[in-house]
Amino acid sequence: MMLSFCHRLIPNYVCVCFNQPLRFRASGFPRNSLKLSSRQLGMQKSEGAKRLGNQTSDKFKETIHGDPEGGWEKCWEQGLTPWDLKQPTPVILHLQQTDALPRGRALVPGCGTGYDVVAIASPDRYVVGLEISSHAVKKAKELFSSSPNANYFTFLMADFFTWKPTELFDLVYDYTFFCAIEPSMRPAWASRIQDYLKPDGELITLMFPISDHVGGPPYKVSVADYEEVLHPMGFKAISIVDNELAIGPRKGREKLGRWKRSPKLSML
Numbered sequence: 516m517m518l519s520f521c522h523r524l525i526p527n528y529v530c531v532c533f534n535q536p537l538r539f540r541a542s543g544f545p546r547n548s549l550k551l552s553s554r555q556l557g558m559q560k561s562e563g564a565k566r567l568g569n570q571t572s573d574k575f576k577e578t579i580h581g582d583p584e585g586g587w588e589k590c591w592e593q594g595l596t597p598w599d600l601k602q603p604t605p606v607i608l609h610l611q612q613t614d615a616l617p618r619g620r621a622l623v624p625g626c627g628t629g630y631d632v633v634a635i636a637s638p639d640r641y642v643v644g645l646e647i648s649s650h651a652v653k654k655a656k657e658l659f660s661s662s663p664n665a666n667y668f669t670f671l672m673a674d675f676f677t678w679k680p681t682e683l684f685d686l687v688y689d690y691t692f693f694c695a696i697e698p699s700m701r702p703a704w705a706s707r708i709q710d711y712l713k714p715d716g717e718l719i720t721l722m723f724p725i726s727d728h729v730g731g732p733p734y735k736v737s738v739a740d741y742e743e744v745l746h747p748m749g750f751k752a753i754s755i756v757d758n759e760l761a762i763g764p765r766k767g768r769e770k771l772g773r774w775k776r777s778p779k780l781s782m783l
């Protein structure tokens with residue numbers, strides 16, 4: 516609520532990181548006012564938190580760009596993980612709880628600490644969380660190996676772009692992986708998704724951040740960016756909706772897309 520309010524009032528914001536979307540001009544605050552409303556105080560407090568978040572985000576980007584080969588591992592080693600919600604993503608939990616996800620085998624590429632992997636794992640759905648970082652995998656295993664549903668998921672350390680699974684998947688769920696990779700890798704991302712899914716499998720993309728900022732990660736995304744790489748692979752959106760359950764700072768910048776391959780197109 517507060518963010519969308521600010522969004523409208525203060526036009527020159529920059530979207531800089533996963534959780535701290537707005538950086539305000541100092542002039543956005545009343546300089547000479549002695550009495551600040553509690554709302555204004557609240558904004559000042561959260562400004563401090565935002566600055567800290569922005570510093571982490573800047574350090575994260577420096578680390579990623581400083582070592583394109585091992586940048587993710589270094590970020591995990593140094594705790595530079597500004598995207599990590601430390602809880603399941605509300606909308607995927609909601610889909611799981613309302614039985615609105617395909618059953619069978621699911622893949623979560625770039626799963627981080629794996630909250631979403633565990634959230635959707637069940638006797639009806641075996642979930643593979645794939646991660647390039649050994650630190651992330653270790654952390655995910657430490658957090659979740661004694662979960663009551665631990666028989667229904669696994670964490671694997673592998674590069675999404677070169678991994679060779681032994682079995683195909685009924686569902687691939689991508690959240691904050693598409694926006695984390697270099698935009699030049701997006702065609703390869705779509706090609707791997709096609710390789711990993713069964714012909715009638717479903718891809719669910721929680722598209723974020725829908726914005727017009729420059730640079731990354733996270734790199735900006737749009738529905739058209741997904742269509743550009745998925746259409747040539749024969750995928751069509753079966754639904755695209757705003758994510759009403761996005762967490763506060765991401766509200767208004769997420770859409771949930773569900774994609775399937777059209778049998779006709781994939782035979783072309």
Ligand SMILES: C[S@@+](CC[C@H](N)C(=O)[O-])C[C@H]1O[C@@H](n2cnc3c(N)ncnc32)[C@H](O)[C@@H]1O
Nearest residue numbers: 587598625626627646647648674675690691695
């Ligand atoms: C922005 S984080 C998102 C993590 C998780 N999806 C979340 O929302 O918390 C992107 C993750 O992708 C992982 N990653 C980056 N490149 C990868 C690759 N080629 N294969 C597998 N994982 C990769 C990183 O280590 C990082 O944990």
